[in-house]
Amino acid sequence: DAIAARRVTKRYRAVLHGRLEEQAGKITKSLDGRECVSEWRVVERRVVGESTHLTLVDLWPQTGRTHQLRRHCRSLEHPIVGDEKHGFAR
16 A cells, blocks of 8 residues: 555654754654654744744654654753643643
């Protein structure tokens, strides 16, 4: 099947807290003792109100670990908006 043969690419879109300065990047980080890779690209940057910076990104997981994208974004210190488990503490 196409997914097993890796002919299908999964792309996710997320709003992150803060302003990512780079335009694109690759995150390689071990999660739960296993190597994990995600790629990302900025789609848009916005300021909400007077000082709340948000960044809209496309994300491509190269591996498939539990909560990989959430955990990778948090490792950049730009968690996904609304992520109560891996986001900023309230």
